[in-house]
Amino acid sequence: MRANVSPDIFPPRGHEAKRLSIVDAAAGVFCREGFAGANIDLIAAEAGVSRQTVYNHHGDKEKLFMAVVRDLTERCNAGIFATIATFPDQPGDLEADLIGFAVRLNQNCICNRDGKFLRKLIQTAGERYPELFAEWREQGPGRTWPAIAARFARLAYGGHLTIDDPDVAARQFLGLVNAELQTTFMLGGTPREDEVVQSATNGVRTFLRAFGKRPAPGSVKKHTALANA
Template identity: 65%
Template structure:
């Protein structure tokens, strides 16, 4: 007598449509970051994903469309960490400098030191000049949204008397540049900064920022 239950458990289920799509996207991210757009092939990506070349065509079409999908996916994943950090911005700080340092640390850990952000930066550096049209999703969804969101928070601190800022958007870009400056090269080369290194970088960034924008009579 056949044990149908045992056979059912032993028979592997084929991967779902969604699982294959995600597998291709992840494999494409690995191959594009490693080999660049020109050298990457659908055959290499298919082998990395464990699917057929036809499966890639079915889900994404050609290599350009797949690359654009990778850029969009990395940008959206990077944005998730970024906006999680921005949501913790100190709108009513009891200690402005200390709370901005904590915020800067969260911003660095969720963005500059995040694997998705690192992969996206490598792609932009390697391919942005040669294939600018492939980075349309990043231009639409990337840094401008972050600067606008952080700038809006700085505007609130300005109106509350904590900061003196003429252009919150410029201040936001400068703040993020200061936070990232000491960590950029190391993360690009694969280094993982320690918590102490991130805190030191954040503290220096905030001190420099407040020298430029700190209110002379901040409210507490």
């Protein structure tokens, strides 16, 4: 008799569960409607909670917004570092390993719910809360990019790549691997898995043409199939 808002909403049990549920619902609503358009009543309804509870937990709309951004940043960072830990330090098949890494990074950190929401909040509210997003910039790209750069530096040191500046190479790796997803990202969409794989494959191939050890002529790789989908 309860789920009068949406079939799959059960009132969350416990104080902390409610807090979580509110932040999650708020993230969705802020993204869809923007800060000004977000409606506290709607957030409460989507969280399966009364409006007063929202105010009890978070004070007011602006504090709630801050809490959302902090939570998302934290979760996304955790995901990114977990994925960086899977970077291929001793690659068997360098191309395949880097493609796998790129796909994992995209699917687990950038295209998932949290990543999508955080990106959108940054895009829409970056100018309104400069301090808040300066913090994000330090905690996010400021920490993850160097971490990725360090992994590329190690690959170069191990003789698998020829890189001048690992920081530049890391940024270019990300740029290449997402090159075909830009429009979808801009519109707030979620690319299909095959699009992610496609973009990663093409990106890594080009990356290796620029930075890879050249294979002896004639030893051409044989996974060209994917590229023509």
